[in-house]
Amino acid sequence: MPQGTDTDTDIPMADSLLRRFFLPKPNRFFLLRLSAVALATVLFFTQVLIPLRIEGYSMEPTYRNGTFNLCWRWRYLLSEPRHGDVVVIRFAGRRVMLLKRVVALAGDSVAFREGVLLINGQPVTEPYVRMRSNWNLEPRTVAAGKVYVVGDNRGVPIERHHFGQVDQERIMGGVLW
Structure with missing residues (x-):
């Protein structure tokens, strides 16, 4: 028999190893591994990274609209949201979440004048805003424990x-990219 082949099938060893890796025999060890991978995957994609389908134009x-992203749940585990952060907010349960930008923090005064965002009376440069409407909103102060x-x-x-x-407790995390 030629060297480097499997004794049972005359297939080169590399092919045999790949076949056993991708098509293992369904024994108890395989089922245990499969269960562990499935559990780890479910925990990872429900507690660490939540897949999001973006619906809407806001x-x-x-x-x-129609693109996918991931919510990094641990983004604010040891820190607080900052001005300009894009956050995922729990709107109704865990099924309906909103993607929004934090523009003001607790204690800040926020207003819109002719479409321009004013924080503490000062206009904010927002390079991510392409088109502006005539938004007018009287100044209001963001309450403790909330973000705007x-x-x-x-x-x-x-x-x-x-x-x-929005209450900071409703923030699920930040978007991954």
Whole structure:
């Protein structure tokens, strides 16, 4: 018999190893490994990285309708959200989540004048906002334990947007990229 072949099948050893790796015999050890991988996968994609399908236009052009991303759940484990962070907010359970940008933190005064965001009375440069509508909103102070969030697509009327103060506990995490 030629060297480097499997004794049972005359197939080169590399092919045999690959076949056993990708098509193992379903014994108890295989089922245990399969169960462990399935459990680890479910835990990872429910507790660490949550897959998101972006539906809607409120974060365009930064995040486009119909694309996918991941929510990094541990992003704010040891830190607080900062100005400009894009966060995933639990809106209704874990099925409906909103993707929004943090524009103001607790204690900040936030307002819109002719579409321009004002934080503590000062205009904010927002290179991610492409189109602006005539948003006008009187100044309001963000309460303790909350952040003020808004989408990047400001080209639609203010009445058609979900934005405002959100409890920090409702923030699920940040987007991965």
